[in-house]
Amino acid sequence: MHLTKEEEKILKGELGEGTQKALELLVAIGDAYDAEKMISISRAHAASSGQEGDLYFVELLAKGGARCEVPTSTNPVYDLDFFDRRFPVPKFEGGVAHKVMEAYEKVGAILSWSCTPYMAENIPLYGETVAFSESSATPYVNSVIGAKTNREAAQSALAAGIIGKTPLYGLHIRENRKGTCLINVKASLKDEFDYTLLGYAVGKLVGYGIPVLTGLSRQPTTEELINFCAMSNVPGAISMFYIPGFTVEASTVKEAFQSDKPKDKFTITDSDLKNVYKELQTTSGKIDFVMLGCPHYTLKQVEEAAELLKGKKLHKGVSFWICTSATTKLLAQRAGLVGTIEKAGGNVVVDTCIDEPCWVTYYGGVGMTDSPKCAYYRRFKEAIVSRLEDCVEAAVEGKWK
């Protein structure tokens, strides 16, 4: 790979060990893909996770004096003080999470602790070159916004944020952004939960690839697109997709395939979505908790939950959690929504997600969620997956069907 004089200097360690390690990683990735050079990025999102491998790298960079060159946001971890007062959080894991959060602060990251940074804290523009990890954020950035990012790991995205560059490969090259398969959606999609099921079905069908969807009757909403992005990356690896006419980068099917022929063609019907729904349920009956906000709930979703909970009282035996970003919670508080949810007995928690060990107290329980991604992590024993309305109903009744 061709490196500039400035990059050679960084690689020799002349600007400190932190930037040296960051660039070493980027060069290794560039070598793997035969990238000809580095290109500048304008922002990054590091999928911090509070795990040991994460800690090792961010601390290495922090101790080596590295600072983010471009705005770099962070994924959920958890506030140890908040959880320690409520649940038994394993000591070692808690310590790792705490140190991870400190190290990201040291490297000057945007401490968003959110998996949907593109909503408020770190928003790419159409056509921007960025490095966004988090499997649900990558397709949103590529397809909904029309910026360019590869499917990054937390560490490669952080390294890119530190250096302000990424190797030129993959989805930064136009030819690699063409559709791989055509999916005719014959299912009737009413709400965001239908898009959740559709995302899951597409991920399962395609595995790894760039699907081009046709047959959708209207512009999907923000929440529908967020769900589609997240759930297609549960059984699959979908870093990009097209809905010609509705998503920005291609207005026709032909454009999405860059005039090539699709390699595969599929159809998804109502009965396919029904089957996905069935597949997601591992039990029914009594529930121990409801977990919403995977990905982080938007203000609109928090509002819907508050509306459903208004004047109701949650069942004694059921804990009710909504995960969201600090930004969204602030706005929800201003609108009185958090008060309504808390009055019913629910909680709105920021900076975290189900895939963190702070929820260890629920591991043996039956959880209900509107997110197959949340259920997949299976941090709890049994899972029921259904729409928000059903989750609220079950939380009030103490059981589902």
Next chain:
Amino acid sequence: MTKSEVTLKCHKIIGGCGEGEALVSHEPICFYLTNPKTGVVRERTHELYGKNLAGKVLVFPSGKASSVVQIDGLYKLATNGLAPQALIVKDVETVLVVSAFLVKVPLVDRLERDPFEVIHTGDFVRVDAEKGKVTVSKH
């Protein structure tokens, strides 16, 4: 017993040297699905189920699963001294590069011959990523 030795050119991704007994997997590997305390593959449906990755030269087509679990999986093995000695892959992707980089295990691809034809489980393999060389000894 006759001993044969063959040296192949390869493409370095993560530098360093490693040697050991070859363990060949025709299926993608997720390091998270190994026991971090023993190095034994615990993915029931995997062809390497029950086999130990520790200290081996691992030959496999590609990585799989989410970046977080893949990286954490190899990292945990390495902290316990149970990482493979070297990784020889066919299709490399970003997450695998990051995983190998963090634990400093040599990672190479593009062997001049198909690694699945040349290398078999039990062969002795030496990977010199710096020189872009893989040496396979059969007994």
